[in-house]
Amino acid sequence: xxxxxxxxxxxxxxxxxxxxxxxxxxxxxxxxFFSLLGPSGCGKTTLLKIVAGFLQPASxxxxxxxxxxxxxxxxxxxxxxVFQNYALFPHMNVFDNVAFGLxxxxxxxAEISERAHEALELVRMKPFAQRRINELSGGQQQxxxxxxxxxxxxxLVLLDEPLGALDxxxxxxxxxxxxxxxxxxxxxxxxxxxxxxxxxAMSDRIAILNQGRLEQEGSPEILYKEPASRFVARxxxxxxxxxxxxxxxxxxxxxxxxxxxxxxxxxKAAATAQPNQTALTQGVLLVRPEQLExxxxxxxxxxxxxxxxxxxxxxxxxxxxxxRLQDDSDSQVAxxxxxxxxxxxxxxxxxxxxxxxxxxxxxxxxxxx
Amino acid sequence: xxxxxxxxxxxLLLGWxxxxxxxxYTPVFMLxxxxxxxxxxxxxxxxxxxxxxAAALSNxxxxxxxxxxxxxxxxxxxxxxxxxxxxxxxxxRTRFKRLAGTSDSLMSLPLFIPEIVLxxxxxxxxxxxxxxxxxxxxxxxxxxxxxxxxxxxxxxGYASLVLRTRFNSYDIQQELAARDLGAGxxxxxxxxxxxxxxxxxxxxxxxxxxxSLDDFYVSYFLSTGGSALKxxxxxxxxxxxxxxxxxxxxxxxxxxxxxxxxxxCTGLTLSRSRSSVENLKGPT
Numbered sequence: 001x002x003x004x005x006x007x008x009x010x011x012x013x014x015x016x017x018x019x020x021x022x023x024x025x026x027x028x029x030x031x032x033f034f035s036l037l038g039p040s041g042c043g044k045t046t047l048l049k050i051v052a053g054f055l056q057p058a059s060x061x062x063x064x065x066x067x068x069x070x071x072x073x074x075x076x077x078x079x080x081x082v083f084q085n086y087a088l089f090p091h092m093n094v095f096d097n098v099a100f101g102l103x104x105x106x107x108x109x110a111e112i113s114e115r116a117h118e119a120l121e122l123v124r125m126k127p128f129a130q131r132r133i134n135e136l137s138g139g140q141q142q143x144x145x146x147x148x149x150x151x152x153x154x155x156l157v158l159l160d161e162p163l164g165a166l167d168x169x170x171x172x173x174x175x176x177x178x179x180x181x182x183x184x185x186x187x188x189x190x191x192x193x194x195x196x197x198x199x200x201a202m203s204d205r206i207a208i209l210n211q212g213r214l215e216q217e218g219s220p221e222i223l224y225k226e227p228a229s230r231f232v233a234r235x236x237x238x239x240x241x242x243x244x245x246x247x248x249x250x251x252x253x254x255x256x257x258x259x260x261x262x263x264x265x266x267x268k269a270a271a272t273a274q275p276n277q278t279a280l281t282q283g284v285l286l287v288r289p290e291q292l293e294x295x296x297x298x299x300x301x302x303x304x305x306x307x308x309x310x311x312x313x314x315x316x317x318x319x320x321x322x323x324r325l326q327d328d329s330d331s332q333v334a335x336x337x338x339x340x341x342x343x344x345x346x347x348x349x350x351x352x353x354x355x356x357x358x359x360x361x362x363x364x365x366x367x368x369x
Numbered sequence: 370x371x372x373x374x375x376x377x378x379x380x381l382l383l384g385w386x387x388x389x390x391x392x393x394y395t396p397v398f399m400l401x402x403x404x405x406x407x408x409x410x411x412x413x414x415x416x417x418x419x420x421x422x423a424a425a426l427s428n429x430x431x432x433x434x435x436x437x438x439x440x441x442x443x444x445x446x447x448x449x450x451x452x453x454x455x456x457x458x459x460x461x462r463t464r465f466k467r468l469a470g471t472s473d474s475l476m477s478l479p480l481f482i483p484e485i486v487l488x489x490x491x492x493x494x495x496x497x498x499x500x501x502x503x504x505x506x507x508x509x510x511x512x513x514x515x516x517x518x519x520x521x522x523x524x525x526g527y528a529s530l531v532l533r534t535r536f537n538s539y540d541i542q543q544e545l546a547a548r549d550l551g552a553g554x555x556x557x558x559x560x561x562x563x564x565x566x567x568x569x570x571x572x573x574x575x576x577x578x579x580x581s582l583d584d585f586y587v588s589y590f591l592s593t594g595g596s597a598l599k600x601x602x603x604x605x606x607x608x609x610x611x612x613x614x615x616x617x618x619x620x621x622x623x624x625x626x627x628x629x630x631x632x633x634c635t636g637l638t639l640s641r642s643r644s645s646v647e648n649l650k651g652p653t
Contacts (some may be wrong), residue, residue, distance in 0.1 A: 052549060053549075054545055054548075054549075073548075074545075074548045075548055075549070075550075075551045075552065075553065080549055081545075081546070081549045083542060083545070083546055085540070085542060087540060087542040087543050087545065087546040088543075088546075089543055089546075089547075089561060090565070091564045091565050100547065100550050100552075100560075101551055104547075104550055104551035104552050104556065105551055148546075152550065152551070
């Protein structure tokens, strides 16, 4: 990876006297596919507008290759935006839409034509160059919007939930196209979305925003395996939280956590938030559904079953069971098993649960002194 | 209940419709028709002739009135369209959407205020305030200026109504997109906004012009009964006052009718022309 193209430094923003962004900082490397992921209302669109130059932050700085661009108007930033509703110009045809940015750059007509057609070629819309915008389908309009943004060859393209309006099939196809287009062009993409799967499918790195704060940034793998907070754990994929407390009465040289499923040695529990082990007294452990193993418990068995199947979802490659822990508890967990390796269990079946994981993230409860 | 499959009833309904239309348009046809009368009197048919057309077109008083009407129409249209345009810009972009809703109602309300009431109000305003104010600055605010202001007031409601519908289908996010692609304010106005609201501007202008041409009350009050300045309707009014009405009054009225209809129809057609934005299949 090259040096950072864009650095967001301590950006805060207010809208109507409400803090929308609070002290955000992160770097986007040159040539990277970077996603801003968060639930609606987390401030990601506001952040995008600040980067594009449509909004001024209340405080903080934007650095472009190390130089501040905080006060620059949008037209002087070497970046283009793909709008959520495309914002195409309906009175122009496809070609003129794509050529608009090039015309504004005052390029010679021959070059405008060449580069606009090249951009249309990239998104496979060249045969539609003379069409009117309202004659295109949603997916085609989306491609034109993309071509219009990349035609001036900016260093950075900002995409504001560009696939939100497309149906699922088309969206999956466009995810692959977007990613390969970004690789092909070598441009940096900042992609805003609330869809975790979408972000995972395309991004090199993801920043997770929640209520105007940066919760965590990192590769999809890091975010999935080592979420920095309970929020991230819950937002990314499916999460089971097991209540855990320091187990008493065990050997002092092997401290462990007692859960409803099994006893977890301290060594396995990765304390994500608090690194000091003294905090490992009370909290929750994160176990993904595929990290749980389940085996049916024969009725005559003497081993006491620790779970009971409440519901079953047949998902194709996987079967997801919702299992209630202990007879008296209302906590339940989701367990994913491969459908090819397991025979179906009926609701009400008693089962034994095991955890199959090398490291289990632990989130200590906040101690109120 | 109406059973439209019954052929007898169908015929009756058709007959009724024809009767209603006839009631509406007979006076207009009569007016135009009697303009081709060969006789001396407006109300007695004595054969076909174009003499009154010739007479009217060589009548300097009538030509002057027509020119007055066109001039007043032109200036009042410019003013009312400019006002309507700035109003629509504000109403579309304001953060106070509810205020814009209220002001939309206030804008169109004068369309239902009796014109004679509005005329008297205008007279008071102009005589008491505008005239002295302009005199102080060394300008003579004459009947021409008064009628232009009056007509602009009349027309601004229509103009805003028509223009506002056009603006509603104009997505201002395009302006952000254009700015992002390097366009300045001038280019955004000329290349993005103007081409898209042009039909609305033209429709608003046509309607304003037609409203100004049609108006009688405001012109009558603000030009002190037509003694200071005659518009075409005021000229027709003055013809009627004479002892013997000649078919010339029909000719002049026909001219007014045709010019006004032309502008109304163009305006309506333009305002109804479907905006390309409305057909967009993309998300809103």
